[in-house]
Amino acid sequence: MPELAEIEHLRQTLEPHIVGARVAQLRLYRPDIVRQCTDRSPAGRIAPKALLSGRRIARLARHGKQLAILSDEGPVVCVHLGMSGQLIYIPRGARLPRTDHVHCLWRLEQKSSTGRMVFRDPRRFGGLWAYESEEALLSDRWSQLGPDALSVTTRQLRPRLARTSRSIKAALLDQSLVAGLGNIYVDEVLFRARIDPRCPADLAAVQSAELARSIRATLKAAIAGGGSTIRDYVDASGRQGAFTEQHAVYGRGGQPCVRCGTPLEAIRIAQRTTVFCRACQGP
DNA sequence: CGGTACGCCTGAAGGC
DNA sequence: TGCCTTCAGGCGTACC
Numbered sequence: 672m673p674e675l676a677e678i679e680h681l682r683q684t685l686e687p688h689i690v691g692a693r694v695a696q697l698r699l700y701r702p703d704i705v706r707q708c709t710d711r712s713p714a715g716r717i718a719p720k721a722l723l724s725g726r727r728i729a730r731l732a733r734h735g736k737q738l739a740i741l742s743d744e745g746p747v748v749c750v751h752l753g754m755s756g757q758l759i760y761i762p763r764g765a766r767l768p769r770t771d772h773v774h775c776l777w778r779l780e781q782k783s784s785t786g787r788m789v790f791r792d793p794r795r796f797g798g799l800w801a802y803e804s805e806e807a808l809l810s811d812r813w814s815q816l817g818p819d820a821l822s823v824t825t826r827q828l829r830p831r832l833a834r835t836s837r838s839i840k841a842a843l844l845d846q847s848l849v850a851g852l853g854n855i856y857v858d859e860v861l862f863r864a865r866i867d868p869r870c871p872a873d874l875a876a877v878q879s880a881e882l883a884r885s886i887r888a889t890l891k892a893a894i895a896g897g898g899s900t901i902r903d904y905v906d907a908s909g910r911q912g913a914f915t916e917q918h919a920v921y922g923r924g925g926q927p928c929v930r931c932g933t934p935l936e937a938i939r940i941a942q943r944t945t946v947f948c949r950a951c952q953g954p
Numbered sequence: 955c956g957g958t959a960c961g962c963c964t965g966a967a968g969g970c
Numbered sequence: 971t972g973c974c975t976t977c978a979g980g981c982g983t984a985c986c
Contacts, residue, residue: 736980795962836957837958841957901978902978944978
């Protein structure tokens, strides 16, 4: 369940290891983990086998929950971790803790060292996408995403929420409205903003301002805490996130509210377990 | 066309 | 102990 906070923390921990490295060898153990691009025209696509083979890695970019590995020469690999995906850097001589469900491996050469980067994903809800350029990615997959949640403003958020008849919980999970929130952080954000997850997404001005602030603040704190590990998430070095312990509501159904002590309610909204405080997040 | 339901997939956890 | 069922959920797709 890596969401924006986990991907951003991954980006920050992975970048120093791989930027400047050349992809000396690529092993694609499971070719079907390379997914079809939405744009079916051949122009923006490259062969799956060319996943940065021979390229020098220039930088890492992120939008919402998606990560992009960009090369100096232009080609780009977009990575989505889905539910259980991991992108791990293994320095020379080090061992990968688990080698099952490794779908892709990049052998990386630096001036002074070599290493490997692997994509593991037991559940295979994640995937890789190959593009010939950053522009091709931006006009294809990333064009379908709303503004990035880490910097989303009230001005961006309110009109988008006003266009739907769904609950606020369901709307915030929709990546085309705002990109980066999943089930964990939607619940955390709504608790912080004192908004009932069942209420219509068409919020009043004051509430949408508080919501935008809560989204940015919650994600910033989670990134600083190294993200949340529920089961599978680890950063580039294989370390688990420490923010899980700071969750106010997610995974705490039946337990007392940290603010008022009322037992937290666990219900289902839009097919997702939703935990909230009936007292604090009242109408 | 907006909204909802379901399937994909594995592993952990709980019941008997 | 071991087998079976249930649950977790991001997202694409089928369908109303």
